[in-house]
Amino acid sequence: MRAVAVFPQARSIEVVDHTAPERRASTEVLAKVLEVGVCGTDREIARFEYGIPPDGDEYLVIGHESLAEVVEVGDDVDGLAPGDLVVTMVRRACGRPDCRPCRAGRQDFCVTGDYTERGIKGRHGFMTDQLVDDARFIVKVPAELRKVGVLTEPLTIAQKALEELWHAQDRLPWIDAGAAPDARGRGHRAVVLGAGPVGLLGAMALLEAGFDTTIYSRSPAPNPKADLATAIGVRYVSSSEHDLDELIQIAGRPDVIYEAAGVADVAMDVLQALGPNGVFVFTGVPGPEQAKPLDASALMRRMVLGNQLILGTVNAGRGAYESAVASLGAFHRRWPSELAALITKRHALEEAPGLLTNSSHGIKDVVALDGLS
Ligand SMILES: NC(=O)c1ccc[n+]([C@@H]2O[C@H](COP(=O)([O-])OP(=O)(O)OC[C@H]3O[C@@H](n4cnc5c(N)ncnc54)[C@H](OP(=O)(O)O)[C@@H]3O)[C@@H](O)[C@H]2O)c1
Ligand SMILES: [Zn+2]
Ligand SMILES: [Zn+2]
Structure with a gap:
């Protein structure tokens, strides 16, 4: 064969x-x-x-x-x-x-x-x-996912991250008691860094979980990724046009940052925007780039005084595959043409x-x- x-x-x-x-x-x-x-x-x-x-x-x-x-x-x-x-x-x-x-x-x-x-x-x-x-x-x-089922594996990245996020935030009163799966993010803001397939699928998953969701990515709008983001109800902010302060003004201080760009400098910059009790999820794998020096004491102060978490996540277990299939079905019903696009x-x-x-x-x-x- x-x-x-x-x-x-x-x-x-x-x-x-x-x-x-x-x-x-x-x-x-x-x-x-x-x-x-x-x-x-x-x-x-x-x-x-x-x-x-x-x-x-x-x-x-x-x-x-x-x-x-x-x-x-x-x-x-x-x-x-x-x-x-x-x-x-x-x-x-x-x-x-x-x-x-x-x-x-x-x-x-x-x-x-x-x-x-x-x-x-x-x-x-x-x-x-x-x-x-x-x-x-x-x-x-x-069978109805024949045209989009191939997106299951890349979606498992976000599904596993969300599983971990819910576990992590069980440490405090963060999710309304008894909230339905599509309401667990309600009242919270998420910023997704990067608008590739990992970022866009992550944004769909966060939106579906009830987060007010913004994508912060390089290319200025309009472009096909920004158009897709806007069409599903995600704010798109270009990092070429807006600095971090402007991002916070536009999107508010995020409770979750889902990094999907794979660029260390940008990720560490955006980490500064994370709100109290917030979780920063790294999914990107940076190349051997030369990262600029980091103000480690400021980072440590913010993390400690803000009860913040940083989480790295890779690959996925069977549970995340099964929930990815379920979420793909939900995305397909909610955004059929955008998911296919x-x-x-x-x-x-x-x-x-x-x-x-x-x-x-x-x-x-x-x-x-x-x-x-
Ligand atoms: N953890 C895991 O299990 C796992 C699995 C697969 C992939 N990954 C990693 O996930 C990351 C994303 O994957 P992908 O396939 O979605 O990548 P991709 O298609 O290359 O998309 C990257 C996105 O990040 C944006 N970006 C790049 N540099 C930027 C910068 N300096 N500032 C702001 N935005 C920037 C790009 O903007 P433009 O649109 O302007 O190009 C693009 O939208 C990669 O690092 C990949 O290695 C992780
Ligand atoms: Zn892959
Ligand atoms: Zn082993």
């Missing part, structure tokens, strides 16, 4: 003929891959900065943001049948007996760093015609090597393996 393979040694990316996976265990699922999203991690792998083939293989099949259709299930698989749409989780446990999170199925919190990730580290990914995996790692997606373009598999190495790209580019209809 076809697969998009990255050869780190030879520094090449090619469409190869890859051996089709076989379903062996009774708990496994065989699925036909429909779509695979491309993100910054894939582009890093395509620049050979990251990405590790499975032991003994010279290439890594890339792709971790998937949507597939079940073809065959083992006898011990419950709740999945041929024809179902599914998303497959990315990270697998390190298998070390001393790793409590991995032992408990929370490999997104692995402490050893010896985890593997499909399409990223030590396991082949999904940019290929078929996949096989254990049903534990496979999450069902309703996050996917800028669909490409044939043969175009993937060029797409992965091309620096200009849309909000979310998707490789469609079953044709471009």
Whole structure:
């Protein structure tokens, strides 16, 4: 079957003929891959900065943001049948007996760093015609999400962050007792830093949770990302036009800052805007940039006197995948055209090597393996 393979040694990316996976265990699922999203991690792998083939293989099949259709299930698989749409989780446990999170199925919190990730580290990914995996790692997606289900994995970043946020803010009277899920953020302000797919999906999740939400990002409006933000009811403020004081005047002092730009200097600047009892969530992974010096004593004073938290978050557990599917359904009902517009373009598999190495790209580019209809 076809697969998009990255050869780190030879520094090449090619469409190869890859051996089709076989379903062996009774708990496994065989699925036909429909779509695979491309993100910054894939582009890093395509620049050979990251990405590790499975032991003994010279290439890594890339792709971790998937949507597939079940073809065959083992006898011990419950709740999945041929024809179902599914998303497959990315990270697998390190298998070390001393790793409590991995032992408990929370490999997104692995402490050893010896985890593997499909399409990223030590396991082949999904940019290929078929996949096989254990049903534990496979999450069902309703049929009406066929056109947007590939956004599930990138949305899990925000879903996990929100799970952590609710836990964190249980430390004080912050959420109204008994508030419905779509009201837990009510009365609070959120600023999202960055308007890429991680930022826009994060903004949708915060808005859906009831936050008054503002995106603070580089490009001046109008631009497609700012237009999308405005269309869903998020304020868009350009950091090229407004400094931090102006952001606070326009948006108010945020109770939550959701960082999704991956630029350390800007993140540390915006951290200064965080309000009392606020939580700053880092999701961005900065490159090896030269960050400017930081006034650490001012930061420490603000954090202590303001009871503030800084949280970093990566990858996601099964719960966040399931809630991402539910949220995607809610977004699809509330903002059908805006959610669909996050996917800028669909490409044939043969175009993937060029797409992965091309620096200009849309909000979310998707490789469609079953044709471009
Ligand atoms: N934690 C996780 O599990 C996880 C998973 C995947 C990705 N990530 C990380 O999440 C981050 C965002 O990913 P993405 O795919 O959404 O990235 P992206 O498409 O590159 O979007 C980045 C956004 O940040 C804005 N930005 C860049 N520099 C800025 C600056 N100096 N000031 C203000 N805004 C700036 C960009 O503005 P323009 O629109 O003007 O370009 C863009 O809107 C990345 O760092 C990525 O590595 C984390
Ligand atoms: Zn990704
Ligand atoms: Zn582990």
